[in-house]
Amino acid sequence: MMMILYVALGVVLGFVLLILLVWFWLKWKFRSFAAKFADEFANAMAQIGGMAPPLRIDLEPLHDARWSDIDKSYLISDTLAELGYEPDGLFEAFAPVQLAIQGFKNNQRSCFAALYEVKPLGSVYLDLGAEFSDGSFITVSNTPDDGLDHPDFSKIIRLEHLDLSEAEHIREMHARLCEALQGKTVLDQTDAHFADVFQKHWAKTMDWRMERGGMTTEEAIRISAKNGEPDPSEEEIELAKRPWKQQIDNFITDQIRQDYLDHTNMSGKEWEETLDRLVIVHEHSEAFHLIDTLTDTICYESDLDDEEDDDEAADPYLKAQQELNQIFRAEPSVMDAFHRALELLPPDRKYTLQTTTETPWKSEIYLSPKYYDEY
Structure with missing residues (x-):
C-alpha cells in the first residue's frame, strides 16, 4: 500500500532532474557568474523546501475523485468488492503532487487496498497490502520500479505488467497477496481504518528516510540511469539532495521546538x-x-x-x-x-x-x- 509514496517520489524526482538540466544549461549560458548563480539557486530551492515530499501526510476527505478513466475505476472497485474489499474512505493528498486515493478494507483477510491516481499524469495504480504482527508490511503493486530504495520492513511484489484494464488483473494481484500471507501472522486490523494505517506507514517510511539523510547518492545515480541520462556530477547530486535535507531539518526543528514549548x-x-x-x-x-x-x-x-x-x-x-x-x-x-x-x-x-x-x-x-x- 505504501507504493503510492514511491510513485509520488518518482514524479517529484523526475521533476527535480528536469530542473537540474535547466539549471546546468543556464550555468553554461551565463558562465560569467555561474558560481554565484549556482549558490543562489541552490539556496532558493532549499528555502522553499524544493520538491521533497512531506514527512507526514494528511489525507483530506474527498467528495468526488473525478477519475480520469471512470470506467476503469468502476471495474477495479467492483472487482475488489467481489474479493471482499469494502470502500473505506475517499481522500485527496499532496505529496507534493496531487493524489486522489480510494481506500478499501478486507476484514476477512485483514488487509487493505489503495486505488489512486497521480493527478498531474492521470496515471491510475493499485496497491494491495497487509501488515504482519512484527510490524513489517507486504505490498502487491502494479507501479513501475522507479529506482528508489525500500526499507527492510516493507516488501514489495511488483506486477507492473498489469494495466488494470481487466478484472483478471485485480484478481491476480489479490491471489499474489494471499500467497504471500500464507503461513504468516497478519496483524488484526478489525478496528483499524484505511486512513490511519496509511498515515502510520507513511510516517514510518519517512522516518526511515530521515535516518538515511533523505535521498542517497546511489538513488540519484540510479534514477538518472533509468531516465537514460549519464551519471550526474557531484554538484548535481548535492543539488538534488538539498531539498530533502532542508525538509528534514525543518521537520525536526519544528518537532523539537514544539516539544520544548509544550513542556x-x-x-x-x-x-x-x-x-x-x-x-x-x-x-x-x-x-x-x-x-x-x-x-x-x-x-x-x-x-x-x-x-x-x-x-x-x-x-x-x-x-x-x-x-x-x-x-x-x-x-x-x-x-x-x-x-x-x-x-x-x-x-x-x-x-x-x-x-x-x-x-x-x-x-x-x-x-x-x-x-x-x-x-
Whole structure:
C-alpha cells in the first residue's frame, strides 16, 4: 500500500532532474557568474523546501475523485468488492503532487487496498497490502520500479505488467497477496481504518528516510540511469539532495521546538516573545540556515543600506558569512561547527543554552538576545 509514496517520489524526482538540466544549461549560458548563480539557486530551492515530499501526510476527505478513466475505476472497485474489499474512505493528498486515493478494507483477510491516481499524469495504480504482527508490511503493486530504495520492513511484489484494464488483473494481484500471507501472522486490523494505517506507514517510511539523510547518492545515480541520462556530477547530486535535507531539518526543528514549548510553563506573552528567539541546532541541521541566523545576530546593528563603499570585502555581513562558511566546512559535524561559531558572537549577543536532548534527536536549544525593539 505504501507504493503510492514511491510513485509520488518518482514524479517529484523526475521533476527535480528536469530542473537540474535547466539549471546546468543556464550555468553554461551565463558562465560569467555561474558560481554565484549556482549558490543562489541552490539556496532558493532549499528555502522553499524544493520538491521533497512531506514527512507526514494528511489525507483530506474527498467528495468526488473525478477519475480520469471512470470506467476503469468502476471495474477495479467492483472487482475488489467481489474479493471482499469494502470502500473505506475517499481522500485527496499532496505529496507534493496531487493524489486522489480510494481506500478499501478486507476484514476477512485483514488487509487493505489503495486505488489512486497521480493527478498531474492521470496515471491510475493499485496497491494491495497487509501488515504482519512484527510490524513489517507486504505490498502487491502494479507501479513501475522507479529506482528508489525500500526499507527492510516493507516488501514489495511488483506486477507492473498489469494495466488494470481487466478484472483478471485485480484478481491476480489479490491471489499474489494471499500467497504471500500464507503461513504468516497478519496483524488484526478489525478496528483499524484505511486512513490511519496509511498515515502510520507513511510516517514510518519517512522516518526511515530521515535516518538515511533523505535521498542517497546511489538513488540519484540510479534514477538518472533509468531516465537514460549519464551519471550526474557531484554538484548535481548535492543539488538534488538539498531539498530533502532542508525538509528534514525543518521537520525536526519544528518537532523539537514544539516539544520544548509544550513542556515550558510560560504565559502567552512570554511564549510569543520566546518563539522567534529560539535557536535550535540538531544533528540534521542544515548549515546554511544556521549560518544565516548567526550572521544576522553578529551584524544586526550594521546599516547595510547606507553603505557607500561598494567593495564586497568591506561588507560586514559578507565578511561574517564567509568566516562562518569556513568554520562549517572545516568541522566534522554541524553541531561541532556551531559550537565554534558561537565564539564569534559579540559579548552582548551571546546565545543562552536552555536545554539539550538526546532522543529522538540529539539537539541543543538556545535563546538569542532580546535586542529587537518589538520585544
